[in-house]
Amino acid sequence: MTSSVSWGFLLLAGLCLLVPSGLAEDPQEDTAQDTSQHDLDHPAYLKITPNLAEFAFRLYRQLAHEFNTTNIFFSPVSIATAFAVLSLGAKADTHTQILEGLNLNLTETPEAEIHEAFQSLLHTLNKPANELQLTTGNGLFIAENLKLVEKFLGDVKNLYHSDAFSVNFSDTEGAKKYINDYVEKGTHGKIVDLVQDLDEDTVFALVNYIFFKGKWEKPFKAEDTTEEDFHVDEATTVKVPMMKRLGMFNIHHCEKLSSWVLTMEYLGNATAIFFLPDDGKLQHLENELTKEIVAKFLKNRERRSASLHFPRLSISGTYDLKTVLSKLGITKVFSNGADLSGVTEDAPLRLSKVRSP
Numbered sequence: 001m002t003s004s005v006s007w008g009f010l011l012l013a014g015l016c017l018l019v020p021s022g023l024a025e026d027p028q029e030d031t032a033q034d035t036s037q038h039d040l041d042h043p044a045y046l047k048i049t050p051n052l053a054e055f056a057f058r059l060y061r062q063l064a065h066e067f068n069t070t071n072i073f074f075s076p077v078s079i080a081t082a083f084a085v086l087s088l089g090a091k092a093d094t095h096t097q098i099l100e101g102l103n104l105n106l107t108e109t110p111e112a113e114i115h116e117a118f119q120s121l122l123h124t125l126n127k128p129a130n131e132l133q134l135t136t137g138n139g140l141f142i143a144e145n146l147k148l149v150e151k152f153l154g155d156v157k158n159l160y161h162s163d164a165f166s167v168n169f170s171d172t173e174g175a176k177k178y179i180n181d182y183v184e185k186g187t188h189g190k191i192v193d194l195v196q197d198l199d200e201d202t203v204f205a206l207v208n209y210i211f212f213k214g215k216w217e218k219p220f221k222a223e224d225t226t227e228e229d230f231h232v233d234e235a236t237t238v239k240v241p242m243m244k245r246l247g248m249f250n251i252h253h254c255e256k257l258s259s260w261v262l263t264m265e266y267l268g269n270a271t272a273i274f275f276l277p278d279d280g281k282l283q284h285l286e287n288e289l290t291k292e293i294v295a296k297f298l299k300n301r302e303r304r305s306a307s308l309h310f311p312r313l314s315i316s317g318t319y320d321l322k323t324v325l326s327k328l329g330i331t332k333v334f335s336n337g338a339d340l341s342g343v344t345e346d347a348p349l350r351l352s353k354v355r356s357p
Contacts, residue, residue, distance in 0.1 A: 044120035047113055051103040052080055053291035058103070062324045064286050073315045074356050075210050077121070082208040084118050085138060085160050086333070086351070089152040089343030094332040101330035119159045125210070131268030133213040137186045138162035141179055143169045143203035148344050172198050179205055187211045196318075199352050204343070217265040220245050220310070230311050241312040249308060250301040259285050261297055262308075273297060321354040
């Protein structure tokens, strides 16, 4: 089957957090596992975590610029994983741009090690733990008449543990329901209707989702939650449920960021970091914040007594990331000149849409 028109490819990255996110490693790892001590001390994902952290900050700054009047809520791990999967089937400039857009450098880390690192990261995220519930999933939704390259399909299944499904994309409503049901089930009903519309020429959809549920190491008491004022900006104040607790917290004021910094622990091995910028200093915080500064906060804890007032909140939204990612250098894959011949040789394929809820 040949065509002079590129078929559409939909990439979706989903995130569901029942409390703010954090990476989870199982502290009760079975020491009888057939794994060397070196692998335990130096897991493969450490090769790419600095790169992914830098990608996260670059993506955040671009999102902040594009959506400067709204809340921002996204999962850089989901987006990076989805594009890493896509890179398995990309060639030439399309391939190079995807990896460089994720801040991954093939001269520093061979491609095989990059995918091994993602495999290690997904394995770590999906380890069962009593205290934390964190799961990720990848799904390939393939048109019934589309034949994928066997190596791509095998690599995606083996390295990224992806499920593959045959879908009738000509039945637009049925295809949307099929994909949405998959994501809804994987996120325990928390992400619904991820796909709002499908282009007529879509023949392939790649979905990645993350679901996280955790409990604070030192929880807030429900009876201490009351309605209080929350200052959205200088002109807007709304009433919100405000959680309160008096105790010892890892909190301090950072002069470099002109912000208060709070780190809070979950049961299990996970930490959340919160930044409260001084009046008028949000853009300064966004410009100055780096992965090195975050690493410093995680390493150097300063505990002090504080009365913490913390808003209970819920955030949802959907982004079309095509424009944002294009400004990070990922452009070729969206054009008719995209080379995704490692995915399918049936006809030219291009990425038509990237959505993140």
